[in-house]
Amino acid sequence: MEVDKGKGEAEETRKVAEADRDTVTLKSSDGKLFEVSKEAAARLSTVLAGMIAGGSIDDNGTDLKQIGSEALENVVDYCNKHANSIPSAALISSSISFNTAPFKEPEEWERKFVDRLSHDALFDLVEAANFLGMERLLDVTCHKISEMMKGKSPDQIREVFNIKNDYTKEELEEIRQELAWAFYDD
């Protein structure tokens, strides 16, 4: 990090003080700054935890050029909400060891959190969560996407996710034959 030498000792003191502060500042690709609790960030994101531990956190805003401001806002929002909700033992252990991670459905607030997101925001958040190594958030968001497929016909799924139907007529017919006994239909 470039330290402005001209500001002298006051700056130095401020910097020392900031090293001990309990938030980290993150900077989105479009330059917006977000503050997030250091504890929550380290607990929820393996990448941020590594950066905090490795000292590569920039007090003036750690550049996260892969993440747009909208997605980062959601990430930070999620972290802060998480910091406020009492973290259950299950959540903590799931970020430590996947082997002992108990079965855990999304909690109510997590459901609401992803439910309010638009399609694009949700996809961006998935990518952001993946980039930041946020297991739990990735779980919650991917779960939401899979839930968006629930109860939909293949056509509806294609429409929602903009997937091209690349089956030929013959193949569709073949699958229909396979489903001769089925009780589902398009």
Next chain:
Amino acid sequence: MVLPSCPAGNGIVQRTAYAKKNSTCRGRLLALESRELSSPDSSSAPPFTAKRPVPASAANRICDDGVCVQASHHRQGVVVIPFGQDLQACNSAGEGRKSRTPAGNETHDPPSQSQAIPVDDRRRRHLNPIQSHCNHPNPRWLKLLLRPPAITRPASMADDLIPCLPEDLARECLVRLSFDQLPTARRVSRRWKAELESPFHQRLRRHRPLLALAQALPPLASSGPARKYAASTGFSYRLVLHDLAAATWTPLPPLPSGERGGGGGGLPLFCQLAAVGDGPATKLVVVGGWDTETWAPTAAVNVYDFLAGVWRRGADMPPPRRSFFACAAVVVSGAGGGAMVFVAGGHDEEKNALRSAAAYDVAADEWVVLPDMARERGEPRGLAVAGDESDGRFVVLGGYATAAQGRFVGSAEAFDTATWAWGPVTERVIEDGVCPRTCCVVGSGMYMLDGGGSFVMARDAGDGDGGAWRTVVRVPEEDGRVVVSAAEVVAVGDGRVAVVGSACHGGGEQKVYVLSHGEGTAAPSWTRAAEPPEFTGHVQAACYLAWICFVFGASSTRRQPGRRQADSDGREIATAYNQFPEDISTNNPERLTES
């Protein structure tokens, strides 16, 4: 280490997923912009030249997967330069020159090249892109339309599992589909079908205990004291899948009616259930039972295919038409799906106890007649015991001879699928006079309810000699009454035992209790899943499905991929049955502990 950075350019963002055990980071994206798609043979030079130094801040890390580099000049520039050889990386560089396997999106270097090139070079070579992916901020669809034609590859859209979502993340979403969504999802596109059917996808899934229950439909569930035969008063049964972890209950589609030669259709009464196979490839087999209208024993076999979501009629059980026979899915090397469904004993239409036995190969849709058992066994219990090798044993326990109607014996005999012969009769495996129907095998031991149905008993030595039964725990009680009389007892595969039954003989609400008991557990404890009212009907048969499925709370790609690597191998399946993580029971709403 000097790492090549991505050239900034108007290329296409390429990504690949690479999951590896114990990875410490999730940054598995290979997001590269490539201006010139280099030839796979140019191994001497990195396909990308470093135009600027890799930023030293942020996410430069070395993880198990490789080196993660934050390439800061575009939004999604995370680069993982993978280590190792088993990479799903690729050489399909040129326009339209994709070399995807039909089963998925994994492509590999030609083996000769892989072997010839030093690891360092190979690493660089893996920077070659494999999948195109749209890279643009919101709004995605608009950007997509506005993309210059030079970098648009229309075919790539169809190739994406979910457009605008990287492949590995799309897979993370698909892996979370539940079994009842599979048939629909398979019809969305070719890619989805291939993905769902690929062994790779199935490996991402994880064991999740499911119980298949033949359960009475709700409106009639509470009638009549004569529960065992209450079905005759017009009870209608259906198959229900109960997910023990999520406490969800899902009915399966009904059996096709009228296919049984003028019979009543629907699920036969007193049918037996067995599950063969694995994950989405699981087949649930419904064997025999009584026709719902005529009450005549049926030889019918129906197979439910979870992937297609359909019932198929299987080959009929060989004669005689038996009822109340032993039935179990036993691991057999070489059989389709790794296991066969064995039936033995029971009685014919004249109530003669039978010695005959047969085995059904689900994939081949063929019955094989087995040698006869040593004894006649009416109403025996069929148990599957994992063998030392891939071949399991089919244990037929208890039952009675024709002359001794209803007077059960405690002996057992086992069919060894390795030698394809019945072993000697073992006497007094259970107490004489006790009906064996609640008996189940857990690991190397057995569990059952005692004669009065109020205690769970265990025996360490399986069906062999010398094992003594001991009392493990009292069956749960509510208001002083034993909760699960006339219960079905099913081993859940992870060492736990599910007990399904109701508080009163009159056909009260059925409850599913799960007993956690093992060396690691201090005290045997019961957990109970709350069941919605429509799933409280009488349960007539139950079977355990080794369903591998996503468990919420731990990301799929970080699980031990080695666990299920030989899916088609019976041995792997057999051992995997005993390897369930003991992590499921903590969140169930009720937990009773024996004090």
